[in-house]
Amino acid sequence: MRIGKRELTLPILQGGMGVGVSMGGLAGAVAACGGMGTISTADAGYLESDFEKNPFEANLRALKQEIGKAKEIAKGVGVVAVNAMVATVQYADAVKAAVAAGVDAVVSGAGLPLDLPELVGEKAAKAPIVSSPRAAKLILKTWDRKYHTTADFIVLEGKDAGGHLGFEEEQLKAGSCPTLEQLLPGVLAEVWPYEEKYGHPIPVFVAGGVYSGSDMARFTRLGAAGVQLATRFIATYECDASQGYKDVLLHAGEEDLTIIHSPVGMPGRAVRTPLVERLEQSLRQAPQRCSRCIKGCVPTQIPFCITHALIEAVKGNREEGLFFSGSNVGRMNKMVHVRELMDELMNEWRVSQ
Numbered sequence: 388m389r390i391g392k393r394e395l396t397l398p399i400l401q402g403g404m405g406v407g408v409s410m411g412g413l414a415g416a417v418a419a420c421g422g423m424g425t426i427s428t429a430d431a432g433y434l435e436s437d438f439e440k441n442p443f444e445a446n447l448r449a450l451k452q453e454i455g456k457a458k459e460i461a462k463g464v465g466v467v468a469v470n471a472m473v474a475t476v477q478y479a480d481a482v483k484a485a486v487a488a489g490v491d492a493v494v495s496g497a498g499l500p501l502d503l504p505e506l507v508g509e510k511a512a513k514a515p516i517v518s519s520p521r522a523a524k525l526i527l528k529t530w531d532r533k534y535h536t537t538a539d540f541i542v543l544e545g546k547d548a549g550g551h552l553g554f555e556e557e558q559l560k561a562g563s564c565p566t567l568e569q570l571l572p573g574v575l576a577e578v579w580p581y582e583e584k585y586g587h588p589i590p591v592f593v594a595g596g597v598y599s600g601s602d603m604a605r606f607t608r609l610g611a612a613g614v615q616l617a618t619r620f621i622a623t624y625e626c627d628a629s630q631g632y633k634d635v636l637l638h639a640g641e642e643d644l645t646i647i648h649s650p651v652g653m654p655g656r657a658v659r660t661p662l663v664e665r666l667e668q669s670l671r672q673a674p675q676r677c678s679r680c681i682k683g684c685v686p687t688q689i690p691f692c693i694t695h696a697l698i699e700a701v702k703g704n705r706e707e708g709l710f711f712s713g714s715n716v717g718r719m720n721k722m723v724h725v726r727e728l729m730d731e732l733m734n735e736w737r738v739s740q
Contacts, residue, residue: 397421401417469494519553544594556646600737
């Protein structure tokens with residue numbers, strides 16, 4: 388299928404994971420297999436020598452480098468994308484930098500990306516992440532009315548995803564959120580009029596709790612174009628995180644997961660680590676410095692600094708790190724190469740159709 392100007396030969400998207408978990412190495416490996424590899428724009432420059440003094444410049448410089456790295460690994464195959472969170476201060480600049488660096492697609496969530504077409508133009512494919520038909524309707528209507536364009540694809544992210552979630556915290560904790568199976572028909576219904584108007588398909592990919600090829604087959608039978616996975620790609624040799632990070636996820640079970648309230652202003656699913664346990668006891672982890680990453684963040688009021696926590700996690704620091712994870716983490720028990728995982732998913736999908 389077409390994703391903007393590129394051909395997606397496998398119906399598999401790798402979800403963006405930050406800070407530093409899905410960078411050029413992982414994204415390039417996924418794209419090289421014919422899928423869509425996604426680089427997270429969140430503090431992409433955390434390893435740059437001037438990150439603490441000049442985080443904005445470091446982030447944009449590193450982002451461009453990671454896109455180039457992914458493109459080199461992919462060798463013209465698949466799709467190289469970025470994931471940009473609306474809630475970040477550098478959202479617009481990061482999207483513009485990625486497009487200038489030649490990224491194939493921009494996926495945007497953690498807020499409503501109502502101005503994404505203005506930032507991307509016609510140079511890359513654009514896609515919102517939504518968690519309801521209502522959000523899809525608002526975004527598509529706004530893009531059509533204001534920019535006379537529509538989405539190139541949509542990611543429908545359900546309640547079982549890792550990281551920041553588009554549901555109410557009370558709903559998540561009570562287990563009362565709608566399922567992907569319940570949400571998908573409504574999103575497909577919102578998409579159809581714009582497919583008709585603009586004369587091209589708008590593929591919908593489902594995410595959140597998708598683990599196997601049989602899951603893929605179940606959702607494609609319901610009308611999805613494919614799936615997006617993130618957590619499963621952590622346990623790959625090509626994932627850009629440290630082995631210490633990967634080991635935390637490999638040793639975690641479903642019973643180790645909890646819902647946290649993030650400084651981003653959204654709930655998130657993460658592994659219960661010493662940091663999370665301290666937060667559950669209302670023990671504030673005062674930020675030591677601020678890279679001004681999140682819109683509306685007040686360092687003197689937040690319970691912890693999410694940038695510091697995510698950077699410590701990607702380094703493998705279980706004591707201070709925040710390890711986001713999807714609900715199926717307990718099913719991961721070994722390291723594999725990206726190509727092995729992609730082949731496994733596709734073989735299971737073909738058998739299950």
